[in-house]
Amino acid sequence: MAVGEESTIEKPPEVVARARVLADAGNVQAALTLLMERRGNWQRVPPVYDAMIGRYSLRTGDAQAAVEHLARAREAYGDAMPVEQRRDFAAALLSVGRIEAAGREFGLVADAGGTITRPLYRTAIDAFRHSIGTVLDEGPSTPYRVLAQAQALVDGRDHAAARALLVDHVDNWACVPPAYSALLGQLLLRAGDRQGAVVHLARARDAMGEDLPLDARLALGTALFETAHVEDAGGELHAALSQGAPITRLELLVAVNGYRRASGIGQPADTSFARNTTFLDAAQRLIYVSVPKNAAGILKTAHALNGPRAAEFAAGKQNIHEFAARLAPTLSREELKAGPGYFRYTVLRDPLRRLLSAYLDRFVREKLHPASPAWAHVSRVIKDAQAIVEQPYDPVRSISFEEFVHYVTSAPDELCDVAWMPQVNFTGRDLGQYDHVGTVERLPDTLDLLESRFGYKIGARPGQRTPIPWDERATLRDAHRALPHELDAFERGMPMPEQFYTRELKQMARKRYAVDIALYGAVSRGLPPVRGMITADGK
Secondary structure (H helix, E strand, O other), X not given: OOHHHHHHOOOHHHHHHHHHHHHHOOOHHHHHHHHHHHHHHOOOOOHHHHHHHHHHHHHOOOHHHHHHHHHHHHHHHHHHOOHHHHHHHHHHHHHOOOHHHHHHHHHHHHHOOOOOOOHXXXXXXXXXXXXXXXXXXXXXXXXXXXXXXXXXXXXXXOHHHHHHHHHHHOOOOOOOOHHHHHHHHHHHHHOOOXXXXXXXHHHHHHHHHHHOOHHHHHHHHHHHHHOOOHHHHXXXXXXXXXXXXXXXXXXXXXXXXXXXXXXXXXXXXXOOOXXXXXXXXXXXXXXXXXXXXXXXXXXXXXXXXXXOOHHHHHHOOOOHHHHHHHOOOOOOHHHHHHOOOOEEEEEEOOHHHHHHHHHHHHHHHOOOOOOOOOHHHHHHHHHHHHHHOOOOOOOOOOOOHHXXXXXXXXXXXXXXXXXXXXOHHHHOOOHHHOOEEEEHHHHHHHHHHHHHHHOOOOOOOOOOOOOOOEOOOOOOOOHHHOOHHHHHHHOOOEOOHHHHOOHHHHHHHHXXXXXXXXXXXXXXOOOOOOOOOOOOOOO
C-alpha cells in the first residue's frame, strides 16, 4: 500500500477504540484478531497499539506474543512507559520464565508508585536485585529463581509440584531466603508434614522477625499447635491475631487465650460465634451457633435443606460439616452477636452424656486408621492417656472410657478435640444473647420451633449417620474399663450411659465441665428429667 493511502483508512486510535469496546464486552479474542489484522496497514504503529496487542495476547494465553509486542511498546515509550503497560510486560516475562527480567520491570513499576501485592511479583523483584551484575535470566539457578517458579505453581494451584520443587532445591545453597523457608513451611503444613513445617517456618520467623508475613505466622502457630507446642503456638497465634490475621478455628483461638492468660498480654479472644461453628440463614435472619456432638449434624442438615443451596446439598455427597464450613457467614462476630433483627439459637447437651458420646464416636465407632486426617490427634490422645496410667503406647489396644476421662480432666481446653471441648467455648457464658436455647434431650422442641416459626421442613437426609443406639437390656460389667474392641460387640445396642460412670469418674467429669453443667442446669431447671440424663441427680 502506498504511503498516501494511509489517509483513506482507519487510523490506529480508531482501531484501538473498537478493540477496547470488544474486550470490555468480554470478546477479547475478537479484539486481538482485529488489532492483528489491521497492524500491517501503517508504517508506524503507536506504542499503545502494540501494548494492547500484548495485553490481549497475555489474556488469551499467548505469553510469547505478549512479550514481543510489549517489548516493542517499551522500546517506543522508553522511560515514559505507563505503569499498567509495564506491569503487563513484567507479567508476560514472568509467564515465559524470565524471572529476573520480570523483576526489573516490576521494580520500575514500584518505583513509579504502582502497587506490588502478589507474592510472586515481589519474589521476582528480589530475584532481579540479587542478580544485578550478571546477565539477566542466565547463569546458575538461584534460590530466588526457584522460589519464583514455586510461587508461580502455587498461583496455579499446583501445590504438590511447588512443594516438590522447593524440597528438591533446598539443600543446594548454604542459606536460603526466609521467604523460601516461609513458603516451603506453609506447603509442608498443607501436606500434613507438621514437624517439617515447624522447622522451616521457625527459620523464616527467626530471620524476618516482625516482618514475617501474617499467613506464614498463622501457619507457624497452627503447626506448633498441631505438634503439641501449645504455649509457643499461642504466642504466634496471638501475634497473628493482633496484626489482623483471620483465625476461625476454635481450638486456635482457645490457644491464644491460654497464652494471653499466662503472659498477661492482651484481652481474651472471643471464642463464641466462631465462624466455622455458626450457620447463618440471611433470608430468615436466623443464626444457629452449633456445638459439636449436640445434634449439630441434624440441625446443620435442616438449615442446608431449607436454604438457597438446598438442591446443591441434596444432590451432592459432601459431608454436612464440610458443606456448612463452605457457607461460613460473612458477618463479623460483633454483627453476629449484636446485629438487629436476627433470631439466635443454640443447643446444649447433658455434659457427661456428651463426653461419653465423644469417646464412643472417636475411639469405638469411627475405627480411624493412620491415613485418616483425624488420626494424628486421636493417636496423640491415646498416647497421652496411656502415659497417665503408665501404659506403653499401643494404638491398637487404644484406651478405655476410664482412661479417656483421666486424660480429658487433665488436658487444657486448647488440647481438646472440639468433640469434647467445653460447650461454653462455643456458646459463651451469656445465654441471654440467645432467643432460644434448646437441649439435645429435648431436640423435638427445637425442630418444632424451626418448623412453626421459620417454615422449615425437617427431614432426615439419606445416609445421615445414626445416633448411638442405647439399650436398657444391654449390660456390661465394668463398662468404664472396656476397650474399644470389647465395645464393638454392642454396636446394635450399647449399654446405657450410666453404666460407664463410676462415682469417681462422675465427680472428675463434673469438676472438669462445671461451667457447662451450670449452663445446662439453667436451661433444664424445672423441666421433668429425661431418660438417660446423667447430671440430673447431682450424685
